[in-house]
Amino acid sequence: MVRKTITILSQLALIHVFYFAGVGLAHILSLPVPGSIVGLVLLLLSLFAGIVKLEWIEKAGGWLLAELLLFFVPSAVGILNYKEILNWQGLETLLLILVSTFIVMAATGFTAERLYRRKRKGEHHS
Amino acid sequence: MTTALIILIGTIVTYVIYRASKVVYKKWPLPFFHPLLLCPLILIAIIQLSSLQPSDYALSSSLWTHMLGPATVAFAIPIYKHAPLLRKNITIILTSIAAGTLVAIGSSLLLSLVLHFNGDLLISILPRSITTPIAIEVSKTIGGLPTLTTVFVIVTGVIGGIIGPYVIRLMALKSPVARGLALGMGAHGVGTNKAMEYGEQEGTFSTIGMIMAAGMTLVWAGLLIPSLLQITIL
Numbered sequence: 001m002v003r004k005t006i007t008i009l010s011q012l013a014l015i016h017v018f019y020f021a022g023v024g025l026a027h028i029l030s031l032p033v034p035g036s037i038v039g040l041v042l043l044l045l046s047l048f049a050g051i052v053k054l055e056w057i058e059k060a061g062g063w064l065l066a067e068l069l070l071f072f073v074p075s076a077v078g079i080l081n082y083k084e085i086l087n088w089q090g091l092e093t094l095l096l097i098l099v100s101t102f103i104v105m106a107a108t109g110f111t112a113e114r115l116y117r118r119k120r121k122g123e124h125h126s
Numbered sequence: 127m128t129t130a131l132i133i134l135i136g137t138i139v140t141y142v143i144y145r146a147s148k149v150v151y152k153k154w155p156l157p158f159f160h161p162l163l164l165c166p167l168i169l170i171a172i173i174q175l176s177s178l179q180p181s182d183y184a185l186s187s188s189l190w191t192h193m194l195g196p197a198t199v200a201f202a203i204p205i206y207k208h209a210p211l212l213r214k215n216i217t218i219i220l221t222s223i224a225a226g227t228l229v230a231i232g233s234s235l236l237l238s239l240v241l242h243f244n245g246d247l248l249i250s251i252l253p254r255s256i257t258t259p260i261a262i263e264v265s266k267t268i269g270g271l272p273t274l275t276t277v278f279v280i281v282t283g284v285i286g287g288i289i290g291p292y293v294i295r296l297m298a299l300k301s302p303v304a305r306g307l308a309l310g311m312g313a314h315g316v317g318t319n320k321a322m323e324y325g326e327q328e329g330t331f332s333t334i335g336m337i338m339a340a341g342m343t344l345v346w347a348g349l350l351i352p353s354l355l356q357i358t359i360l
Contacts, residue, residue, distance in 0.1 A: 012196065015196045015199055015200055016196055018199050019195050019196045019198075019199045022199065023195070032263060032267075032344065033260070033263070033344070034198075034259035034260060034262075034263065035195070036194070036195040036196075036198035036199055036259055037198065037259070037260070037337070037340070039195070039196075039198070039199040040198055040199050040201055040202045040337075041202075043199055043200075043202040044202040044205060044206055047202060047203075047206040048206065048209075054203070054206070054207070057200070057203065058203060060200070061200035061202075061203040062203075064193065064196055064197040064200040065197065065200055065201070065203070065204070065319075065322065065329075066322075067193075068197055068315050068316070068318070068319045069144070069161050069162050069287075069316065069319055070140070070141065070144045070190055070193075071190050071191060071193045071194040071197055072162055072194070072280060072283060072315070072316065073140055073144055073162070073165050073166055073169070073187070073190060074140070074183070074184060074187035074188070074190055074191045075191065075258070075276060075280050076162055076165075076166035076280050076284065077166045077169045077170055077173070077180070077183060077184075077187070078180065078184060078276070078277075078280075079166075079170075079277055079280065079281075080170055080173065080180040081180050081273075082274075082277055089243075089247075092241050092243075093243075093247075093251070093278075093281075094281065094285075096234070096237045096238065096241060096243075096251070097251075097254065097278065097281050097282050097285055098285050098289070099233070099237060100230065100233040100234050100237055100254075100255075101255065101282055101285050101286045101289065101312050101313065102289055102293060103229060103233045104226055104229050104230045104233065104255055104311060104312045105286065105289070105290060105293040105308040105309070105311065105312035105313070105317075106293055106296075106297050106308070107225055107226060107229040108222050108223070108225060108226035108229070108304075108307050108308045108311040108312065108335070109222075109293065109294065109297050109299040109304045109305065109307065109308030110297055110299075110304075111221060111222040111225045111226075112218050112219075112221075112222040112299075112301070112303050112304035112307045112308070113297070113298075113299050113300065113301055113303075113304035115217070115218040115221060115222065116215075116218055116301045116303050116304060117301075119217075119218065
């Protein structure tokens, strides 16, 4: 238990190194991309270059991805600061987001599924 | 109370309620019990019933909000592990996400016009289907209110996480690439979290879909959205 916690914490520290490097780089070069995405690219490049081994970060990375919803919770509670949207327009907004999200998912999934089937068919014929 | 103590309490309370919400959702998988709906609602109830201010809670839970950054970095792991799979499907990914981002912006704009939304509200809602940090950037670029955009991004995530499985069933999406891209495009990180429940391949396609969606929306924000807004608002 103790060893597992230490492993996760040290791996988390390593991921933070990439995060802060990304934030710093984005700031210095005033990139239009958030630091966390720059950090993602840096980590990806380091993995491909063999500078970082997958085992060094896999446990903490798995935890971060599995608990992703937890990290959205404070922002979701932050909706409290927008009490004024709890009116008719708020309800309309909710409806807009519901309908639009449905259409977006359906359109994206439909396109991908069609292309996937066509590609698989092509592979079978060749 | 010192700040450190406030953060310690907020971190623990948030974590315990989140864990409990997950247990409830696992036992009764009803849309209303989705952890990103149930857990914030319980916390909002606690804040409202006590003398706490929303800003006190924001400070006390800032450790978890901070973790969004490292979590974004950690998305490099599934991409690295499944690089060959992604390379093999690159055409499908690019085409689907191009379609998805255009439909996201287009449908938000059209529905906003139908509902007579205007000004800040309309502009701030356009980048709502992409991951928070980039949605904020896009919102700034096109002249929206970043805080309002954040609210729309979160609401999109909650709704997307709930309706995602229904869309997958209704549209008969069978391949991991279609399921993953639909979830990642439609509901960013929250959709990707759902995709990982389907399987590792779905999770990977969702991750890449989420990242590509953010990248492409940044491009549209520079090239397409300004002229779209000019045509529709003027």
